[in-house]
Amino acid sequence: MRARRFNSEILITYLIKILGYSAIIFVGLIFYFLISEGFPAIREVSFSEFLKVRWYPIEDYYGILPLLVGSIIVTVGALIIAVPIGLLTAIYIAEIASPTTKEVLKPLVELLGGFPSVVLGFLGLLILSQYLREILALPTGLSALTGALILAGIAIPAIVSISEDALDTVPQSYRDASLALGATEWETIWMVTLPAARSGVLTAIMLGIGRAIGETMVVLMVTGNAPMMPEGLATFINPTRTMTATIAAEMGEVANGSTHYHVLFFIGIILFLIALVVNVTASTFVFRRKKRSERILS
Amino acid sequence: MSTRKSPQRRKRTQQIGFFMLRMVAIIAVLPIIAIMAYIVYQGASALSWEFITGYPSDGMRSGGIWPAIVGTFFLTMLCAIVVTPLGIGAAIYLSEYAPDNRWTQSIRIAIINLAGIPSVVYGLFGLGLFVIFLNFGISILAGALTLAIMTLPVIITTTEEALRAVPQSFRVVSTSVGATQWQTIRRIVLPQALPGILTGVILGLERAAGETAPILFTAAVFFLPRLPSSILDPTMALPYHLYVISTQVPGMEPQIQYGTALVLLIFVLGLNLLATVIRSRARARRQW
Numbered sequence: 378m379r380a381r382r383f384n385s386e387i388l389i390t391y392l393i394k395i396l397g398y399s400a401i402i403f404v405g406l407i408f409y410f411l412i413s414e415g416f417p418a419i420r421e422v423s424f425s426e427f428l429k430v431r432w433y434p435i436e437d438y439y440g441i442l443p444l445l446v447g448s449i450i451v452t453v454g455a456l457i458i459a460v461p462i463g464l465l466t467a468i469y470i471a472e473i474a475s476p477t478t479k480e481v482l483k484p485l486v487e488l489l490g491g492f493p494s495v496v497l498g499f500l501g502l503l504i505l506s507q508y509l510r511e512i513l514a515l516p517t518g519l520s521a522l523t524g525a526l527i528l529a530g531i532a533i534p535a536i537v538s539i540s541e542d543a544l545d546t547v548p549q550s551y552r553d554a555s556l557a558l559g560a561t562e563w564e565t566i567w568m569v570t571l572p573a574a575r576s577g578v579l580t581a582i583m584l585g586i587g588r589a590i591g592e593t594m595v596v597l598m599v600t601g602n603a604p605m606m607p608e609g610l611a612t613f614i615n616p617t618r619t620m621t622a623t624i625a626a627e628m629g630e631v632a633n634g635s636t637h638y639h640v641l642f643f644i645g646i647i648l649f650l651i652a653l654v655v656n657v658t659a660s661t662f663v664f665r666r667k668k669r670s671e672r673i674l675s
Numbered sequence: 676m677s678t679r680k681s682p683q684r685r686k687r688t689q690q691i692g693f694f695m696l697r698m699v700a701i702i703a704v705l706p707i708i709a710i711m712a713y714i715v716y717q718g719a720s721a722l723s724w725e726f727i728t729g730y731p732s733d734g735m736r737s738g739g740i741w742p743a744i745v746g747t748f749f750l751t752m753l754c755a756i757v758v759t760p761l762g763i764g765a766a767i768y769l770s771e772y773a774p775d776n777r778w779t780q781s782i783r784i785a786i787i788n789l790a791g792i793p794s795v796v797y798g799l800f801g802l803g804l805f806v807i808f809l810n811f812g813i814s815i816l817a818g819a820l821t822l823a824i825m826t827l828p829v830i831i832t833t834t835e836e837a838l839r840a841v842p843q844s845f846r847v848v849s850t851s852v853g854a855t856q857w858q859t860i861r862r863i864v865l866p867q868a869l870p871g872i873l874t875g876v877i878l879g880l881e882r883a884a885g886e887t888a889p890i891l892f893t894a895a896v897f898f899l900p901r902l903p904s905s906i907l908d909p910t911m912a913l914p915y916h917l918y919v920i921s922t923q924v925p926g927m928e929p930q931i932q933y934g935t936a937l938v939l940l941i942f943v944l945g946l947n948l949l950a951t952v953i954r955s956r957a958r959a960r961r962q963w
Contacts, residue, residue, distance in 0.1 A: 386856070389857050390772070390856075390857065393768045394768055396761060396768060397772065397773060397782060398768075398782060399827070400782055400786045400789055400828065401782055403785075404785045404788050404789055406804065407792065407796070407797075407800045410803035410804050410808075411796070411803075413803075414803050462702060462703050465695075465696055465699040466703040468696060469696040473696060473697070482704060484951070488947065491882070491943060491947050492940075493884075493914050493940070494885070495885070495887045496885075496936050496939060498918070499921045499932065499936055500710060502921055503921070530706065533703055561685050561686065563685075563692045564685070584791075591792070591793025593794055593888040594887045594918060597922075621793055624795050624798075625798070625888055628799070628892050629892055641799070642799060645795075645796050648795070648796050652788070652791045652793060655791060656788050656791035657788070659787075660783075660784060
C-alpha cells in the first residue's frame, strides 16, 4: 500500500516535471518548423534577391525590404503616439488619481487590451479610414497612419498596465523623502518616482513594441496592403504592407512546398527573431531590477 | 534645479502638469467607452433570434451567424481541454518543484518568448506541424491545438501566481502531519488557488476566442453550409467571419457587420467579466 503510494508519487512528479519543461519544448518546436519550412527559401531565392525593393511573388520578385520597412514604419508611428499617452496615463493612475478613479480606470484600460484586434480593424476600416480620407484628402484612407493609430490603441493598454505596476512598486519612502526635502509632488514624479521605476517602464515600452510589430489583423485590414518603399514624409499617409499582413494575406493561396510558401515561412523566422530580441531585452530589464533590489536588501 | 524658481511658480507648474495628465488619461480612456457604446448602438438592432441561430445566405449578405458562433465555441472549448492540464501542470512545477537554477531560468525565458511570438507566426507553426506534418488538415483540432500553445504562457503565468499566493504555512502544516508533497498540492494548495487558476484559464480563453491570425490557415473557412460534425472538420469562426464580411464581401449590410462584431465582443468581454467576478468573489471570501 505504502509502496504503491510512493510509486504514483514518483510518477506524478515526473509528469509534472515534463509539463514544466513544455514551454521550452514548444519554443524549440516552433523554431524547428519555421527553420525547416523557411530555410529552403535561401536556396531557391538568392540572398541578394531578398534585399531588393520589389515584392511581387507572382513574377518571382521576393524583395522583403519593403515589408520590413512597412513593419518598422507602422510600429514607429504607433509608438510615437502610444508611449507618451500610455506613460502619462500610467503616471496619472499611479500617482494622482484617487483610489476610486484608479479602481475604474485600470480595468477599463485593460478591457481595451482584451478587445479582439479584428474588431478594432473593422472599426478602423469603417470609421477611422473614412475620417482620415476626408481630413487629409487621401484617395482611400487606408494608410500607414491609419494602421499606426489603431496599433497605438493596442499598445497603450500594455504600456499603461505594466508601467503602472512599475510605478506602484516604487517604495512610498522614496516619495516621502523627496517631499520632505521640499520638492513638489510634480517634481517628485519626474525626478524620483519615474527614474526609480525606469526598468519597469522600459519593459512596458519593449512589450508595446512587441505588440505593435506582431499585430496582424489590424494592419492587414487598414494599411492598404501595398508593398512600397518610403518616399519622404508622405510615407505615413501612403498605403503600406507589413510582414505580418503579407503572411496572413498570401499564405492561404500558395501551394505547399512552393518557393512562395518557403519565403513566407522565412518572413516568419524574421518575425520570430525580432520577437525574441524584444522579449529577451524586456525581461533582462526586469531581471536586472530584481538583482538590484536583492543587492540592496542583502 | 528648480530651487531658483519661486514657490508660486513651482506650485503653478504642478497645477498645469496635473491638469495635462488628467487630460491625457481622458484621451486614453474615452475612445474605449466610445467604441463599446458605438458597437452596442449599431449592432443591437441586428441582434435577433434569426441572426443568432440562422445560417448565412445570399453570399453572407443576409441571414445569421450560427455556424460561426458554434465554431468559435468548439475551438475555445477544445483549446481549454488541451491547455488547462498542460498549463496547470507546468505552473505546479514552477511554483512547487523547480529549483532556483539555470534550467528554471530558461523555462521562464521560454515562457516570456512564447507570450511574445506574433499570433500569425503561431498560425505558420500550426500549419507546418498540425495541418501538414501530422496531417490533421484544416480542422478544429489543428486550430484548437495552435490556440492552446498560444494561450499556454498566459495560463502558466497566472496559475503560478495563484499557487504562490497560497501561504507557505499551509504546505508546512500539511507535510508535517504526514502528507506527501503531491498530496499537499492536490488537497491543500490547488483547492486554495482554484479561483486564481480559473481566472487565469478564462483570461487565456478570452484571448483564444478573439484571435484570428492563428486560425487563418489552420481551422477557419469562408463558408460552411452545415455545422462541423467532428473535430477533424474545418469550421467557421466569429473573428474570421468578421474579417471576411468586412474585407472580402462587397456590398455588405453594415448592420450585419456590427451585429457580428457585437456578438464577438459579448463572447470575449463576457469571459472577461466572468474572470473578474470569480476573482473579486474569491478575494472577498479568502480567509488568509
